[in-house]
Amino acid sequence: GESVGLHLPTLSVQEGDNSIINCAYSNSASDYFIWYKQESGKGPQFIIDIRSNMDKRQGQRVTVLLNKTVKHLSLQIAATQPGDSAVYFCAEKEQNFVFGPGTRLSVLP
Amino acid sequence: ETGVTQTPRHLVMGMTNKKSLKCEQHLGHNAMYWYKQSAKKPLELMFVYSLEERVENNSVPSRFSPECPNSSHLFLHLHTLQPEDSALYLCASSQDRPFLSLAGGIYNEQFFGPGTRLTVL
Numbered sequence: 001g002e003s004v005g006l007h008l009p010t011l012s013v014q015e016g017d018n019s020i021i022n023c024a025y026s027n028s029a030s031d032y033f034i035w036y037k038q039e040s041g042k043g044p045q046f047i048i049d050i051r052s053n054m055d056k057r058q059g060q061r062v063t064v065l066l067n068k069t070v071k072h073l074s075l076q077i078a079a080t081q082p083g084d085s086a087v088y089f090c091a092e093k094e095q096n097f098v099f100g101p102g103t104r105l106s107v108l109p
Numbered sequence: 110e111t112g113v114t115q116t117p118r119h120l121v122m123g124m125t126n127k128k129s130l131k132c133e134q135h136l137g138h139n140a141m142y143w144y145k146q147s148a149k150k151p152l153e154l155m156f157v158y159s160l161e162e163r164v165e166n167n168s169v170p171s172r173f174s175p176e177c178p179n180s181s182h183l184f185l186h187l188h189t190l191q192p193e194d195s196a197l198y199l200c201a202s203s204q205d206r207p208f209l210s211l212a213g214g215i216y217n218e219q220f221f222g223p224g225t226r227l228t229v230l
Contacts, residue, residue, distance in 0.1 A: 043199050043221030096165060099152035
Protein backbone atom coordinates (compact mmCIF):
# COMPACT_ATOMS: atom_id res chain seq x y z
CA GLY A 1 0.00 0.00 0.00
CA GLU A 2 0.93 3.64 -0.15
CA SER A 3 3.28 4.83 2.57
CA VAL A 4 2.00 7.38 5.03
CA GLY A 5 5.10 9.50 4.64
CA LEU A 6 8.82 9.48 4.46
CA HIS A 7 10.27 7.55 7.34
CA LEU A 8 13.36 9.56 8.10
CA PRO A 9 16.12 7.72 9.89
CA THR A 10 16.86 9.35 13.21
CA LEU A 11 20.22 9.77 14.82
CA SER A 12 20.27 10.61 18.52
CA VAL A 13 23.52 11.83 20.01
CA GLN A 14 24.56 13.19 23.36
CA GLU A 15 25.47 16.86 23.48
CA GLY A 16 29.21 17.18 23.06
CA ASP A 17 29.61 13.92 21.16
CA ASN A 18 30.45 13.69 17.47
CA SER A 19 27.72 12.94 14.92
CA ILE A 20 28.09 11.06 11.65
CA ILE A 21 25.29 11.29 9.10
CA ASN A 22 25.43 9.15 5.99
CA CYS A 23 24.09 9.48 2.49
CA ALA A 24 24.15 7.09 -0.45
CA TYR A 25 23.94 8.80 -3.81
CA SER A 26 22.75 7.28 -7.02
CA ASN A 27 24.54 8.78 -9.99
CA SER A 28 28.20 7.95 -10.54
CA ALA A 29 28.40 10.93 -12.94
CA SER A 30 27.51 13.42 -10.20
CA ASP A 31 30.41 15.81 -9.75
CA TYR A 32 29.34 18.03 -6.89
CA PHE A 33 27.69 17.36 -3.56
CA ILE A 34 26.18 19.52 -0.86
CA TRP A 35 24.96 18.92 2.68
CA TYR A 36 21.96 20.93 3.83
CA LYS A 37 20.46 21.48 7.25
CA GLN A 38 16.75 22.09 7.63
CA GLU A 39 15.34 23.20 10.95
CA SER A 40 11.68 22.90 11.71
CA GLY A 41 9.65 25.59 9.93
CA LYS A 42 12.58 26.80 7.87
CA GLY A 43 13.97 26.25 4.41
CA PRO A 44 17.16 24.24 3.80
CA GLN A 45 20.44 25.91 4.69
CA PHE A 46 23.78 25.17 3.02
CA ILE A 47 26.36 23.60 5.33
CA ILE A 48 29.27 22.37 3.27
CA ASP A 49 30.03 21.13 -0.23
CA ILE A 50 32.56 18.90 -1.93
CA ARG A 51 33.62 18.28 -5.51
CA SER A 52 34.10 14.81 -6.92
CA ASN A 53 37.87 15.30 -7.28
CA MET A 54 38.15 15.54 -3.49
CA ASP A 55 37.56 12.94 -0.80
CA LYS A 56 37.47 15.18 2.26
CA ARG A 57 36.65 18.76 3.06
CA GLN A 58 36.55 20.49 6.43
CA GLY A 59 34.57 23.42 7.64
CA GLN A 60 33.90 24.85 11.04
CA ARG A 61 32.97 21.83 13.18
CA VAL A 62 31.88 19.91 10.09
CA THR A 63 33.69 17.53 7.77
CA VAL A 64 32.36 15.94 4.60
CA LEU A 65 33.82 12.67 3.32
CA LEU A 66 33.24 11.37 -0.18
CA ASN A 67 33.77 7.75 -1.22
CA LYS A 68 33.15 7.56 -4.95
CA THR A 69 33.87 3.85 -5.09
CA VAL A 70 30.74 3.03 -3.12
CA LYS A 71 28.89 6.28 -3.89
CA HIS A 72 28.76 7.31 -0.27
CA LEU A 73 28.85 10.71 1.37
CA SER A 74 29.06 11.43 5.07
CA LEU A 75 28.78 14.49 7.26
CA GLN A 76 30.64 14.60 10.52
CA ILE A 77 29.69 17.18 13.14
CA ALA A 78 32.15 17.65 15.97
CA ALA A 79 31.01 18.45 19.51
CA THR A 80 27.34 18.33 18.62
CA GLN A 81 25.26 21.11 20.13
CA PRO A 82 21.50 21.44 20.76
CA GLY A 83 21.31 23.92 17.89
CA ASP A 84 22.43 21.17 15.54
CA SER A 85 19.10 19.38 15.94
CA ALA A 86 17.53 19.37 12.47
CA VAL A 87 17.02 17.27 9.38
CA TYR A 88 20.18 16.90 7.32
CA PHE A 89 20.13 15.87 3.69
CA CYS A 90 22.60 15.57 0.91
CA ALA A 91 22.26 16.73 -2.66
CA GLU A 92 24.13 15.52 -5.71
CA LYS A 93 24.48 17.55 -8.86
CA GLU A 94 24.71 16.37 -12.38
CA GLN A 95 22.81 19.03 -14.30
CA ASN A 96 20.48 20.01 -11.50
CA PHE A 97 20.42 18.98 -7.89
CA VAL A 98 18.86 15.73 -6.69
CA PHE A 99 18.15 15.61 -2.99
CA GLY A 100 18.22 12.70 -0.58
CA PRO A 101 15.38 12.10 1.91
CA GLY A 102 17.35 13.23 4.93
CA THR A 103 18.27 12.12 8.43
CA ARG A 104 16.81 13.65 11.57
CA LEU A 105 19.49 14.53 14.14
CA SER A 106 18.31 14.76 17.71
CA VAL A 107 20.73 16.11 20.30
CA LEU A 108 20.17 14.84 23.83
CA PRO A 109 21.07 17.07 26.78
CA GLU B 110 17.08 35.49 7.35
CA THR B 111 18.39 34.22 4.04
CA GLY B 112 17.30 37.17 1.89
CA VAL B 113 14.56 35.09 0.27
CA THR B 114 11.00 35.71 1.42
CA GLN B 115 7.87 33.77 0.59
CA THR B 116 4.20 34.61 1.02
CA PRO B 117 1.90 33.32 2.24
CA ARG B 118 3.55 31.05 4.78
CA HIS B 119 0.44 28.87 4.99
CA LEU B 120 -2.33 28.34 2.45
CA VAL B 121 -5.40 26.15 2.48
CA MET B 122 -7.32 25.88 -0.77
CA GLY B 123 -10.05 23.81 -2.36
CA MET B 124 -9.51 21.90 -5.56
CA THR B 125 -11.45 24.46 -7.61
CA ASN B 126 -9.62 27.50 -6.24
CA LYS B 127 -6.98 29.59 -7.96
CA LYS B 128 -4.19 30.96 -5.82
CA SER B 129 -0.64 32.22 -6.24
CA LEU B 130 2.53 31.80 -4.23
CA LYS B 131 5.00 34.65 -4.19
CA CYS B 132 8.75 34.63 -3.74
CA GLU B 133 11.04 37.63 -3.52
CA GLN B 134 14.80 37.69 -3.22
CA HIS B 135 16.82 40.67 -2.05
CA LEU B 136 20.21 39.26 -2.98
CA GLY B 137 20.66 40.49 -6.54
CA HIS B 138 20.63 36.93 -7.83
CA ASN B 139 19.89 35.97 -11.42
CA ALA B 140 18.48 32.47 -10.95
CA MET B 141 15.38 31.45 -9.04
CA TYR B 142 13.85 28.05 -8.35
CA TRP B 143 10.66 26.40 -7.18
CA TYR B 144 10.94 23.17 -5.19
CA LYS B 145 8.31 20.88 -3.73
CA GLN B 146 8.91 19.13 -0.41
CA SER B 147 6.22 16.63 0.44
CA ALA B 148 5.83 14.17 3.25
CA LYS B 149 6.27 11.26 0.86
CA LYS B 150 9.25 12.30 -1.26
CA PRO B 151 12.56 14.09 -0.95
CA LEU B 152 12.93 17.65 -2.14
CA GLU B 153 11.99 17.89 -5.83
CA LEU B 154 13.01 20.58 -8.28
CA MET B 155 10.02 21.98 -10.20
CA PHE B 156 11.17 25.00 -12.19
CA VAL B 157 14.34 26.99 -12.79
CA TYR B 158 14.45 30.55 -14.06
CA SER B 159 17.64 32.24 -15.19
CA LEU B 160 17.51 35.91 -16.07
CA GLU B 161 13.71 35.72 -16.09
CA GLU B 162 13.69 32.94 -18.65
CA ARG B 163 12.42 29.48 -17.77
CA VAL B 164 15.28 27.07 -18.34
CA GLU B 165 13.98 23.98 -16.60
CA ASN B 166 10.60 22.36 -16.18
CA ASN B 167 10.86 19.01 -14.46
CA SER B 168 7.72 17.37 -15.87
CA VAL B 169 5.50 19.43 -13.63
CA PRO B 170 1.72 19.22 -14.30
CA SER B 171 0.20 22.22 -16.01
CA ARG B 172 -1.93 23.02 -12.96
CA PHE B 173 1.28 24.63 -11.68
CA SER B 174 2.18 27.71 -13.69
CA PRO B 175 5.31 29.73 -12.84
CA GLU B 176 5.90 33.36 -13.64
CA CYS B 177 9.06 35.42 -13.33
CA PRO B 178 8.28 39.07 -14.10
CA ASN B 179 11.76 40.23 -13.06
CA SER B 180 14.89 38.80 -11.52
CA SER B 181 13.72 39.55 -7.97
CA HIS B 182 10.25 38.01 -8.08
CA LEU B 183 8.93 34.56 -8.79
CA PHE B 184 5.34 33.39 -8.66
CA LEU B 185 3.72 29.99 -8.73
CA HIS B 186 0.13 30.12 -9.93
CA LEU B 187 -2.03 27.26 -8.76
CA HIS B 188 -5.32 26.07 -10.22
CA THR B 189 -7.43 22.92 -9.91
CA LEU B 190 -4.94 21.29 -7.60
CA GLN B 191 -5.30 17.81 -6.13
CA PRO B 192 -4.98 16.77 -2.49
CA GLU B 193 -1.68 15.05 -3.31
CA ASP B 194 -0.29 18.48 -4.21
CA SER B 195 -0.31 19.34 -0.51
CA ALA B 196 3.30 20.02 0.41
CA LEU B 197 5.83 22.64 1.41
CA TYR B 198 6.72 24.74 -1.62
CA LEU B 199 10.17 26.24 -1.37
CA CYS B 200 11.66 29.04 -3.40
CA ALA B 201 15.40 29.45 -3.77
CA SER B 202 17.75 31.78 -5.56
CA SER B 203 21.39 31.70 -6.59
CA GLN B 204 23.76 34.11 -8.28
CA ASP B 205 23.52 32.18 -11.52
CA ARG B 206 22.49 28.68 -12.57
CA PRO B 207 24.53 26.09 -10.69
CA PHE B 208 27.93 25.50 -12.17
CA LEU B 209 31.37 24.91 -10.81
CA SER B 210 33.99 27.58 -10.87
CA LEU B 211 37.24 26.72 -12.58
CA ALA B 212 38.99 27.19 -9.28
CA GLY B 213 36.62 24.85 -7.49
CA GLY B 214 34.89 25.34 -4.20
CA ILE B 215 31.51 26.74 -3.40
CA TYR B 216 29.71 28.17 -6.32
CA ASN B 217 26.23 29.38 -6.91
CA GLU B 218 25.01 28.38 -3.52
CA GLN B 219 21.23 28.29 -3.39
CA PHE B 220 19.54 30.33 -0.68
CA PHE B 221 16.13 29.02 0.31
CA GLY B 222 13.09 30.84 1.55
CA PRO B 223 11.06 29.51 4.49
CA GLY B 224 8.46 27.91 2.23
CA THR B 225 4.71 28.01 1.85
CA ARG B 226 2.85 25.16 3.54
CA LEU B 227 0.05 24.31 1.11
CA THR B 228 -2.92 22.16 1.99
CA VAL B 229 -5.38 21.18 -0.75
CA LEU B 230 -8.75 20.00 0.51
